[in-house]
Amino acid sequence: xxxxxxxxxxxxxxxxxxxxxxxxxxxxxxxxxxxxxxxxxxxxxxxxxxxxxxxxxxxxxxxxxxxxxxxxxxxxxxxxxxxxxxxxxxxxxxxxxxxxxxxxxxxxxxxxxxxxxxxxxxxxxxxxxxxxxxxxxxxxxxxxxxxxxxxxxxxxxxxxxxxxxxxxxxxx
Numbered sequence: 120x121x122x123x124x125x126x127x128x129x130x131x132x133x134x135x136x137x138x139x140x141x142x143x144x145x146x147x148x149x150x151x152x153x154x155x156x157x158x159x160x161x162x163x164x165x166x167x168x169x170x171x172x173x174x175x176x177x178x179x180x181x182x183x184x185x186x187x188x189x190x191x192x193x194x195x196x197x198x199x200x201x202x203x204x205x206x207x208x209x210x211x212x213x214x215x216x217x218x219x220x221x222x223x224x225x226x227x228x229x230x231x232x233x234x235x236x237x238x239x240x241x242x243x244x245x246x247x248x249x250x251x252x253x254x255x256x257x258x259x260x261x262x263x264x265x266x267x268x269x270x271x272x273x274x275x276x277x278x279x280x281x282x283x284x285x286x287x288x289x290x291x
Contacts, residue, residue: 139266139267149242152234170260173281175210192229195278199278259284261290268280
């Protein structure tokens with residue numbers, strides 16, 4: 120009994136349980152961007168409000184690292200099982216170049232929006248020397264940017280973070 124008292128009141132846990140970096144949403148509200156769907160129709164990111172959004176940013180020249188991130192997003196969503204319908208995958212494309220047809224087919228189900236690169240770069244936080252293209256971001260169902268996963272993340276740890284959020288959240 121004494122050991123449990125000491126453990127509870129004296130030894131305080133110093134570790135954190137989240138893998139991704141938490142972001143203060145007040146410091147990074149979603150800006151008003153002139154984002155459009157691939158066919159040119161105005162489609163703001165707020166269209167997907169009400170669901171958890173896994174967000175990836177990058178140009179249309181999607182090399183292997185970019186394709187790996189898109190694949191990881193698809194797999195992470197699938198790994199959530201019955202909760203996967205609560206998650207939307209969005210790729211903000213920061214240029215107006217055409218996309219490869221095969222890339223569109225492989226990533227069917229990913230919402231692809233074109234957004235101005237300058238607005239996106241100003242909005243999304245990165246660590247010193249990093250680039251927004253290296254990360255996957257998470258937006259909550261209320262439209263708050265809340266988490267950034269590291270470049271080349273460990274899928275098991277990301278799955279665990281997303282699972283905890285979905286379990287704790289009654290919305291989305």
